[in-house]
Amino acid sequence: MKRSIRHAALLFLLPVCLIAASGCGGGAVEGELSGAVQIDGSSTVYPITEAVAEEFMIAHGQARVTVGVSGTGGGFSKFLRGETDINDASRVIKSSELELASRDGIDFIELPVAYDGLVVVVHPDNDWADCLTVDELQAIWEPGSQINNWSEVRPGFPDRELALYGPGTDSGTYDYFTEAVAGESGASRSDFTASEDDNVLVQGVSGDPHALGFFGIAYYEENAERLKLLAIDDGDPENGEGCVLPTPATVENGTYAPLSRALFIYVRPVAAEQEIVREFVHFYITRARELAGEVGYVPLTAEEYDLVLERFERRVTGTMFGEEAHVGVTMRELLTRYMPAELSSGEPDSEASDSLVSQPVSE
Amino acid sequence: MISSQRYDERIERRRRRGLIFSGLLFVATVSGLVVLITLLVDVVMQGAQWLDWDFLTRFPSRIPERAGIKSAIVGSIWMILLTAGISVPIGVASALYLEEYAPRGWFLKLIQININNLAGIPSVVYGILGLTLFVRFFALGRSLLAGALTMALLILPIIIISAQEALRAIPSGIRESAFALGATRRQVVWSHLLPMSAPSIMTGVILALSRAIGETAPLIMIGALTFIAFLPTSALDPFTVLPIQIFNWTARPQADFQSLAAAGIVILMIVLFLMNLSAILLRNHFEKYRLR
Numbered sequence: 001m002k003r004s005i006r007h008a009a010l011l012f013l014l015p016v017c018l019i020a021a022s023g024c025g026g027g028a029v030e031g032e033l034s035g036a037v038q039i040d041g042s043s044t045v046y047p048i049t050e051a052v053a054e055e056f057m058i059a060h061g062q063a064r065v066t067v068g069v070s071g072t073g074g075g076f077s078k079f080l081r082g083e084t085d086i087n088d089a090s091r092v093i094k095s096s097e098l099e100l101a102s103r104d105g106i107d108f109i110e111l112p113v114a115y116d117g118l119v120v121v122v123h124p125d126n127d128w129a130d131c132l133t134v135d136e137l138q139a140i141w142e143p144g145s146q147i148n149n150w151s152e153v154r155p156g157f158p159d160r161e162l163a164l165y166g167p168g169t170d171s172g173t174y175d176y177f178t179e180a181v182a183g184e185s186g187a188s189r190s191d192f193t194a195s196e197d198d199n200v201l202v203q204g205v206s207g208d209p210h211a212l213g214f215f216g217i218a219y220y221e222e223n224a225e226r227l228k229l230l231a232i233d234d235g236d237p238e239n240g241e242g243c244v245l246p247t248p249a250t251v252e253n254g255t256y257a258p259l260s261r262a263l264f265i266y267v268r269p270v271a272a273e274q275e276i277v278r279e280f281v282h283f284y285i286t287r288a289r290e291l292a293g294e295v296g297y298v299p300l301t302a303e304e305y306d307l308v309l310e311r312f313e314r315r316v317t318g319t320m321f322g323e324e325a326h327v328g329v330t331m332r333e334l335l336t337r338y339m340p341a342e343l344s345s346g347e348p349d350s351e352a353s354d355s356l357v358s359q360p361v362s363e
Numbered sequence: 364m365i366s367s368q369r370y371d372e373r374i375e376r377r378r379r380r381g382l383i384f385s386g387l388l389f390v391a392t393v394s395g396l397v398v399l400i401t402l403l404v405d406v407v408m409q410g411a412q413w414l415d416w417d418f419l420t421r422f423p424s425r426i427p428e429r430a431g432i433k434s435a436i437v438g439s440i441w442m443i444l445l446t447a448g449i450s451v452p453i454g455v456a457s458a459l460y461l462e463e464y465a466p467r468g469w470f471l472k473l474i475q476i477n478i479n480n481l482a483g484i485p486s487v488v489y490g491i492l493g494l495t496l497f498v499r500f501f502a503l504g505r506s507l508l509a510g511a512l513t514m515a516l517l518i519l520p521i522i523i524i525s526a527q528e529a530l531r532a533i534p535s536g537i538r539e540s541a542f543a544l545g546a547t548r549r550q551v552v553w554s555h556l557l558p559m560s561a562p563s564i565m566t567g568v569i570l571a572l573s574r575a576i577g578e579t580a581p582l583i584m585i586g587a588l589t590f591i592a593f594l595p596t597s598a599l600d601p602f603t604v605l606p607i608q609i610f611n612w613t614a615r616p617q618a619d620f621q622s623l624a625a626a627g628i629v630i631l632m633i634v635l636f637l638m639n640l641s642a643i644l645l646r647n648h649f650e651k652y653r654l655r
Contacts, residue, residue, distance in 0.1 A: 050425055054425060065590055068589055070586065078586065222618065294425070318595075
């Protein structure tokens with residue numbers, strides 16, 4: 001009897017709550033946003049997503065956001081089965097994953113959220129190398145490379161053994177580095193000291209006077225006194241003359257090429273129909289500028305975040321990175337190039353839903 | 364005369380050799396402990412500054428000062444209770460069947476070989492199995508239950524083998540006298556074999572669960588989460604566990620997170636210690652029962 005009265009009261013209260021939209025059910029401040037957001041993917045993007053999830057749950061007490069770390073590839077395999085709402089990715093979706101997506105009819109919205117610079121570092125006692133060209137890096141790292149001495153890297157370098165350190169072959173960092181310097185993702189020599197844990201690489205390089213290594217910029221910043229940073233010359237005078245050191249400014253404006261890369265989240269449009277996911281992604285993009293910097297990454301520009309938000313609001317599906325080379329292209333350029341169709345036709349998604357690779361707007 | 368002189372010399376030499384031998388054994392024992400203690404002291408010293416009540420009662424955070432380990436502790440406890448609840452009954456029952464009921468023959472041998480092999484399979488393989496079977500086929504999702512079932516599979520071989528050893532150690536005279544008094548096999552199992560073997564079985568269970576609480580690979584495989592700022596309320600909720608949280612912190616660039624990881628390791632060891640302690644108390648209880 002008592003229980004049925006309570007049920008009746010609840011039924012009565014429900015519309016009241018819906019109208020009032022706030023203040024009901026235990027003191028949540030901003031409305032009654034509740035539900036789950038399931039995220040998985042890259043360990044590189046994880047710190048940003050964790051920061052956003054933390055802030056989001058402070059703002060919305062009823063929300064249940066969970067973040068896993070399966071790696072970009074592992075995350076995509078779950079995302080493309082519809083098991084997660086959002087995938088963190090430290091590289092763009094691969095063509096094999098695109099095929100899987102189109103086969104299973106899974107759509108996605110690709111949203112860049114920050115930049116990560118890859119740094120090339122040596123031991124602080126190394127007084128001969130200050131800058132390497134991309135060609136030299138390629139000669140060192142390409143598959144079958146026989147360069148095992150610093151004197152073979154560049155005439156004039158001393159006769160010292162060369163010891164190489166890099167992330168393991170499963171990481172997005174390794175994929176990106178090899179693509180940027182050797183032109184093919186995953187193609188490199190295999191006789192280097194590899195570790196999935198970047199802190200191990202820091203230990204390795206800082207303890208070996210002959211070392212040369214690469215990893216994410218956040219790991220350099222925390223250990224700057226134990227490492228020496230090298231500048232990179234991409235041989236393209238239009239894109240920064242000569243040697244360029246990685247700094248937030250050079251990573252953001254793309255002159256630290258080709259070793260600055262974008263980090264992404266991929267959102268399923270179906271999941272974005274839920275209010276909680278929509279609100280979360282909105283929150284992510286509007287807070288990313290502040291939070292990405294806080295956890296050690298380089299944020300996009302304010303203008304680029306506006307474009308990203310627009311891309312999400314318009315639900316532009318598909319990848320911005322088709323067959324064309326994309327190393328060294330600025331994000332703003334890509335975002336505007338692939339903000340398609342509906343501007344002229346007024347028909348959202350008409351272009352994008354046809355194929356997963358969104359078409360560039362013809363000029 | 365001469366022979367007795369030699370005898371005195373020899374016994375002296377033999378005593379010396381005996382001393383050297385026992386000294387070597389002592390060094391062997393201590394060397395393992397020294398490494399362990401060095402490691403413990405190092406971890407405790409690094410993590411001590413972060414170990415306080417807030418650390419235990421807060422959820423993970425990007426800011427080290429705000430970070431805590433609550434969801435991981437609760438997740439680990441859920442995980443271990445569920446895993447024990449699933450694997451102990453099944454493991455002991457399998458051991459009883461194999462030792463007491465199964466007809467001897469090629470089939471029994473085949474099962475036995477398989478169980479022994481399963482005990483040596485790398486844990487990540489169980490993760491793949493758990494992902495396909497529990498997470499996807501049975502559609503349990505990335506839940507505590509899916510994780511516990513995977514862990515249960517992982518430690519079942521260890522529990523079965525140790526329970527079998529325990530049963531084998533009971534003198535057959537005990538079984539025979541019970542049979543002679545007219546007891547059925549079921550009665551023998553319940554009144555004699557289980558109570559007598561319980562302490563040894565408990566030891567096996569402790570070892571197996573200690574392995575389970577430290578495992579990460581299979582849980583990452585089935586998709587246990589790293590950031591989760593709420594507690595599970597049922598076995599079907601998402602979760603994280605202590606080793607995953609620790610692993611995540613060690614991989615961060617900021618030095619503070621390394622210390623947080625050390626603090627997490629201390630907590631993990633305390634949980635492990637409490638778990639073993641309660642199991643040992645339970646075992647002593649059974650041992651008293653056996654003496655009566």
